[in-house]
Amino acid sequence: MNEVNGNRLSVACGGLHAYDIVWEKDFHAVSGELAGLGLEGRKACVVTDSNVAALHLDSFLHAASPVFKSVTVFSFPAGEESKNLDTVRALYTRLIEESFERGDCLIALGGGVAGDLTGYAAATYLRGIRFIQVPTSLLAMVDSSIGGKTGVDFEQYKNMVGAFYQPSLVYMNLSVLLTLSERDYRSGMAEIIKHGLIRNAGYYSWLMTRRQEILDRDYEALLVMIRESCAIKRDIVERDPKEAGERALLNFGHTLGHAVEKLKFPSLLHGECVSIGMAAASLISARRGYLSHEEYEKIVRTLQSFGLPVLASGITAQEIVEAAGHDKKMDAGRWKFILLKQIGDAVIDRTVTREEAADAALEILKS
Numbered sequence: 001m002n003e004v005n006g007n008r009l010s011v012a013c014g015g016l017h018a019y020d021i022v023w024e025k026d027f028h029a030v031s032g033e034l035a036g037l038g039l040e041g042r043k044a045c046v047v048t049d050s051n052v053a054a055l056h057l058d059s060f061l062h063a064a065s066p067v068f069k070s071v072t073v074f075s076f077p078a079g080e081e082s083k084n085l086d087t088v089r090a091l092y093t094r095l096i097e098e099s100f101e102r103g104d105c106l107i108a109l110g111g112g113v114a115g116d117l118t119g120y121a122a123a124t125y126l127r128g129i130r131f132i133q134v135p136t137s138l139l140a141m142v143d144s145s146i147g148g149k150t151g152v153d154f155e156q157y158k159n160m161v162g163a164f165y166q167p168s169l170v171y172m173n174l175s176v177l178l179t180l181s182e183r184d185y186r187s188g189m190a191e192i193i194k195h196g197l198i199r200n201a202g203y204y205s206w207l208m209t210r211r212q213e214i215l216d217r218d219y220e221a222l223l224v225m226i227r228e229s230c231a232i233k234r235d236i237v238e239r240d241p242k243e244a245g246e247r248a249l250l251n252f253g254h255t256l257g258h259a260v261e262k263l264k265f266p267s268l269l270h271g272e273c274v275s276i277g278m279a280a281a282s283l284i285s286a287r288r289g290y291l292s293h294e295e296y297e298k299i300v301r302t303l304q305s306f307g308l309p310v311l312a313s314g315i316t317a318q319e320i321v322e323a324a325g326h327d328k329k330m331d332a333g334r335w336k337f338i339l340l341k342q343i344g345d346a347v348i349d350r351t352v353t354r355e356e357a358a359d360a361a362l363e364i365l366k367s
Helices: 030-036 050-067 085-097 112-127 138-144 174-179 182-199 201-209 211-215 219-239 246-251 254-264 270-287 293-305 317-324 354-364
Strands: 008-013 016-024 043-049 070-076 105-110 130-135 149-154 157-164 169-173 337-342 345-349
Touching: 008 219, 016 030, 016 219, 030 050, 030 169, 043 050, 043 085, 043 112, 050 070, 050 105, 050 174, 070 085, 085 112, 085 149, 105 112, 112 130, 112 138, 112 149, 112 157, 130 138, 138 182, 138 219, 157 254, 169 174, 174 219, 182 201, 182 219, 182 246, 182 270, 182 293, 182 337, 182 345, 201 211, 201 219, 201 293, 211 219, 219 246, 246 337, 246 345, 254 270, 254 317, 254 337, 254 354, 270 293, 270 337, 270 354, 317 354
Parallel strands: 016 169, 043 070, 043 105, 105 130, 130 169
Antiparallel strands: 008 016, 149 157, 337 345
16 A cells, blocks of 8 residues: 555645645644645635535634635535536626635535536636635545546536646545445445555455444544545546546546436436446456456445445446447547456556447346
8 A cells, every 4th residue: 555644645746746635633724724825814715515514614614714814605505416607607706796816715615516616616717716625525535626627517418617727735624524424425435446446456455354444434444545545546646637648547437337327317426326337347347358257246245345336227228328428538439448457457448349338237237
């Protein structure tokens, strides 16, 4: 496993320091982190959803507000349905009406929806205003808050409008994970298991040995797990910040997973769909002779042991393949499919056929 010491991990872009990821037990240290960015006396807009606001907004504002000249809160209805240009437009209006300048900042307090749309607004307001990621879901902590991908959905197309734009800080209060529902927490485990499968077999094995502590949300286990996943993603995005090559490995399970998500929204969560997609991609890897059948079955059991689904229902294989054909990650009309050469070693493959995808889709539809 990676050596990640202390409570801080630096992320670089273009070889230069870009921002830090910081882990804490609460929000107490956030004021010092914000002051260290030169934000004292500036204005801040905290962007959050209605669910997160009820749980964490007061404690965050209590810790962060003393740094700023003023703080305004922009809250939107919780859910993927709010991740659109209409919400961004309303946020622009608030920023303009309150005379936000480029030296001020936006703060995304919430899960991936809040982080993605706040980042996109930050990238485009005044051609770029600073923003801070304060992820409150496990999924956002280990995935969407890191790497600078921002964006919103356009009509029925997920994340079709966006920009690469790096935050100035990612601040994680691990205690907020105790407020997640069991389903939301386990959904976040899909991306964590993915990190081990694509990059670190030892980490994948460690997850199984510490499974009960992880499911119990033991703080020390969470700290090790989240730091390791962040380090894996950091290493990949530093080398390929705009997904010109290696960063596509992080899409393991997403090609068919996103198709299932599009067809089953809102009945399945993102992490649940990624889990189903990983089961399908692992099956294709096994059928190509990269993984043994035993390794494939172990991956399926691992996903299930963390309470993640590996099967879908109420849709057809043809619908899945058709939906996958409209994915934004298509390259010259071909899928950039991520397969496992072995556990801990993923590759980008552009030769997966519709027949292979359809056969794998049939397997994930078996009841």
